[in-house]
Amino acid sequence: MVVIQNKTNLREKSMNEKEKQEAILDILENTYANATTALNFSTPFELMVATILSAQTNDNQVNRITQDLFRRLNTPQQFAELEQEELEQSIKTCGLYKNKAKNIIAASKMIMERFGGMLPRTREELMTLPGVGRKTANVILSNAFGVPALAVDTHVFRVAGRLGLSTAKTPDETEQQLIKLIPPEKWGNAHHWLIWHGRKICTARNPKCQACPEASLCPSCKDREEIDQ
Missing domain, CATH: 1.10.340.30 (Hypothetical protein; domain 2)
Structure with missing residues (x-):
């Protein structure tokens, strides 16, 4: 079986919580650097x-x-x-x-x-x-x-919880936890990173953990033992 490692090559066990969260966000930013809204609009x-x-x-x-x-x-x-x-x-x-x-x-x-x-x-x-x-x-x-804001939809709520970026039980609480963790100038982009990760990898059903760049850091990874070998 192919072993997936994240780009930073950092292991969860050697990092504190803040360092893990920062590493997770760095990976999201690098992976979805060009992510934007999928909705078409002109005004x-x-x-x-x-x-x-x-x-x-x-x-x-x-x-x-x-x-x-x-x-x-x-x-x-x-x-x-x-x-x-x-x-x-x-x-x-x-x-x-x-x-x-x-x-x-x-x-x-x-x-x-x-x-x-x-x-x-x-x-x-x-x-x-x-x-x-x-x-x-x-x-x-x-x-x-272009006003700093971080919208929390079902993807953002699910992915933030799975990645350990939030422990909140509601979207509003998730937003408050995320904006304390992420600089204001990145709030809008972070919304898109989390959405695209939720659509492509961290799906509601059967998340693709073996293909996930966050696998070795994610506390919810279902294939942790295989990935950490």
Whole structure:
């Protein structure tokens, strides 16, 4: 059997907890240096719509929906003028499409009425919009406005826990632990590192531990004995 070693060639048993976490983050950064959001968008508002649509829906499916949708509609005013049933027809291949259509239209109306047609640029204001929770607000802040923020989705929550970067039981607690561990200028990138690692290697079911660059450091590695030989 092939023995997998991480790039730093450091062993967990010879490192303290902080050193292990730093080494794990270094490996993620080196492995996913070019990682970015998989959602296609050209404006902050489009990213808001795409991120709302992405809940319980594959990003590739969202991109197929928005490729046509954003050709016809791409401003808060245009979405605010839609009937809910009309938007539902455009996004019906997306999970929870009825509720998402309702929230997108309501958020668009609020942007027009309360924010002068411009998507707000603070977390607090973003989270007043229907359908925009803390994760979505952080995605927008980081990817559209360049504001340091670390969004925690299911991939980030799972991978951070498995790698020993977090011991939290909720996404919000995970975010707070990660931002204490990672410098602010890397929060947005770290979000993407963890997502891509979760998609490619550390999957929810049957993680690919034998192919993982973190294997010798990961406290959850199911093949630890074989890798450490």
